[in-house]
Amino acid sequence: MKRIYLGEFEELVLLMVAVLAGKAYGISVMEELATQAGRSVNISAVHAALRRLEAKGFVRSRWSEATKERGGRRKRLFEITESGVHALNQIREMRNALWNQIPGLGTNLSFT
């Protein structure tokens, strides 16, 4: 199996890109991270993660139409690629396999 190099934050951003389905760009990902994951990060961190993901081929980007609220600038919209999906799947499968091996707990780990 080919190792997949995906940092924890990158994985989270990649998931957000997948969730936002075609409407993902810097700010929307940042907001989703804040609301859904409770992670408040700077926009530059999101940009960096997106750049890395694009370099790894897990997302691809295209330009939107120019918008007024950005001073006439275009948005760079991201969407997940095949290999991005594959990467997320592999990570999940590996996690599931590990979860199943925790003795006596099955899939519902509980500490009560």
Place this chain on the structure above:
Amino acid sequence: MMSNEPRPPKWADRFLEWFCHPDLLEEIQGDVYELFYRRYDSEGAKQAKRRFIWDVLRSFRWSTMRKLDPYPIMLKSHFKIASRHLIRQRFYTLINILGLALGFACCLLILIYVQHERSYDRHHPETEQIYRMLRLNSLNDGEVGVGSTHAAPFARALKDEFPEVVQAGRVNPYFFEAGENLIRKEGEEQNTFEEGFVYIDQEIIDIFQWPFLYGNAQNALDEPLSMVWSKSKADLYFPNENPVGKTILMNNDQSRLYKITGVLDQPSGPGHLDYDFYLSLEGLENSQNTNWVSHNYLTYIKLHPEADATQLTAKLPLIVEKYAKPQFKEVLGMDLDEAKEKEGYVYEFFLQELEKVHLHSSDVLDYQSYGDIRYVWLFAAIALVILLMAAINFMNLSTARSANRAKEVGVRKVLGSMQSQLVGQFLTESFIVVLAAVFIGLGLAQMSLPYFMELAGRELSIPWASPWFLPIALLLAFVISLLSGLYPAFYLSSFRPAKVLKGSISQGSKNSWLRSTLVVFQFSAFILLIISTLVIYRQMSFIQNKKLGFEKDQVLIIQDTYTLGDKNQSLKKELLQMPEIQSVSISDYLPVDDYSRNSMIFYKGGQRGNADQVGGIQYWEVDHDYIETMGIKIKSGRDFSVDMPTDSQAVIINERAAQLLDMDQPGQHSLAHPFSEDRFPLIGIVEDFHFESMKGAIGGLVLRIGNSPSTMSLKVNTADMDRLIGKIEKKWNRFAPDQAFRFSFMDERYDQMYGAEHRTGTIFSAFALLAIVIACLGLFGLATFMAEQRTKEIGVRKILGASIGQLFMLLTSSYLRLIGIAFLLASPLAWLLMNTWLEDFAYRIALNWDIFALSIVLATLIAIFTISYQALRVATLNPAETLKRE
């Protein structure tokens, strides 16, 4: 668009546009703008602006930065072309890199050495307030010498008389147990031999503020028989243990048990008072004496921070007036004022800055070994010369090979290259070569460091970890590549394309005046180093083989014989029964360094209190067999005789002493000295022999029968020294079973006397050799190129009937002329330099013409040998082969 529309801070926006990579700008700028407008609505203008700035600053990352745009491409091309070129011209590249790497390695090692020598005694707190006292004093021969030893009460007197002297302490590395001893922990049997014992006052610790690992620095040496150890020795004897309070036996002396009262921490730099065992001067009778006539103590003072050393020096004659003068009169019968007036007698004190002690004491007459500032400068100069030679090689080869590059330059220019771009191209090439050389040089230096440390006799290390080391190495590489690459770069890039492409510079190695100058410089350095090496080598072998006046070969020295007590006479008797042993003498006074010395004043004519007195005469206690064992020749009179009981008072003197005391008839004169009422009849005069290093002239010497039981000298006659030593050791072990058998050979001891000179000589010749190798590398490269260039010319000449011999001469003669010029430049300089060096020796070789002749012959031979391979190769080529090209 409305004019009062909110806008983010202008400078932050500009900053973003300035640093941000154009590909990323729209996305990042768009997002931060969008955020700004949203926050403007929700959080207000102030907060939005603040957060906008923060977003921009956070976006300022390596990955978002605009890359220096057009440059990387040019740089990449420069590197590519340069490395292709360097690989194609492997041979020259190798010569260049090798020469430069050798140069760097030498340079680095020498610089580390120089740095180490200069760092002595700079690490003590308030070191600039510490001074060593020196004494300017008339010697016997009317000369004035500088001494570092002083009278015992001198330190105290300085403190009493001058309030600006805050502390004053004494050091004595000469008497009693200073030097070497046998030590053991109390309760153990086996003794160990240790060196590096010295007596000091507690105030010396106060002055230098040596850091203590264990014990109390304030009062460590207040008590008699207390001692302070160095960390290295404490770690050796008491690993992981606090040795304070432990009892130490020295030389089996149960009556004087030493107590360890402290351990010094590892000093952070080298100091000239670094010893291993510091013994307290407290309780020693000699240290309490009030005698101003004998000088045995090194004296150090610490001044008040605001005190002025020159002012203090001006006040020092007070000490002479108040303390020394009365005693000179009383004990020596000498009136200082009168002597000053009549004979110009000199007796005065001055201060030496502590930092100067190590390197600026070559004129101080004591038995300490110092560094020498002149050698430090000499070595630094050699380092510079070697580096220059390597750089010159580089320049020479680059310009010489210009012809090969001329076409390339022409084509590039036609295609539109600017000169600045071509310069960049050539500088890149030289930078690659120099950088490679720096790293190989660093590796070479690290590998050769252990050998170099042995050569230099110093603990050295390359300061890899130091934050300035690598940057400086890189800076050096950069500067060198600029210096050596700039000229070739401008020279090459200035070719006119029309000319070059027509072919008129393709033979363009004609601009040789600069190259000739550089070659002359190299050869001058080369010849200078050869002459110096020859002189140093000759002087050293002169000393080694000079008739000493005593026999140093086949003399075995057994140490520590005093531990036998009265039994040493029985050991002597038993040893004499061995057929290989010719004679045995017991005396600590040997004519090689590191044995006892005792300087004394004697009166002419045996009249005590006589004003006609001679100081500085060595006064040695020997036994009846001394003169025979040492092979000293008697000039007149007779040797000591066991059958003459009166000989216990008699003395034998050397020729020099006879001359100084003005007495030449044994049996008719007698001597006296200030510390005894007795008169000592003179029974014999021995021929002068070198009992001190040949750096000084032979002084006066008086021998008398006495008891100095530590050392036994054996004159032996055997081919199998190992077997004999085995036999002696067996005997020794019967007499002293707990005592290690320790011996040395007198000829080895003799060689050690010139250790510093030997080392200097070896370092010098090693670097001279390296310089020669570097010069040869350059010459070889140059010769190869010249031969290549003239291949066609040689072919034509051959067809026209030139012989191989003629062609060989043609190719080498230009170099011979350069060697001649270099010789004319270098030999006067070498003469001057070597004359200065030789002045240190009272007994020295003459600088004869043959050394210079030999040097030029050697230089010529080495040069011809270097060139001849290429010259012969070209001269013997078949002209049909060389002319068919093109």
